[in-house]
Amino acid sequence: MTNVYSFDGILVFGLLFICTCAYLKKVPRLNSWLLSEKKGVWGVFYKAAVIGTRLHIAVALCCLVLAFYVIFLK
Template sequence: MANVYFLDGILVFGLLFVCTCAYFKKVTCLKTWLFSEKKGVWGVFYKADVIGTRLHAAVAIACIVMAFYILFIK
């Protein structure tokens, strides 16, 4: 189990957050509610969505590498 206080836990949390925001962008009712603000606290969701959609190949590779690390190395 990944602990958030260690580097691998923070990376897992970040990857899951980016992937979740990119997925929620496709849901129409959440799109207007979560991603309408581009600044402030709610802007974090928008920025994570932009990272997830523009760097989808890099995020997917990072998820695979992190899964391999957690399952086999840790």
């Protein structure tokens, strides 16, 4: 179990946040509600969704590497 206050916990949270926002971008009702703002606090969701969709291969590889680290090395 990772701790949010450790560096690997922050990485896990960040990757899960990016993956969740990229998934929510594919849902039409949530896309118009949650990801419509591009600035401000709500803009963080939009920017994470853009990172997740444009860099999907790099994000997927980071998820695999982090999963290997958490399961086997930690």
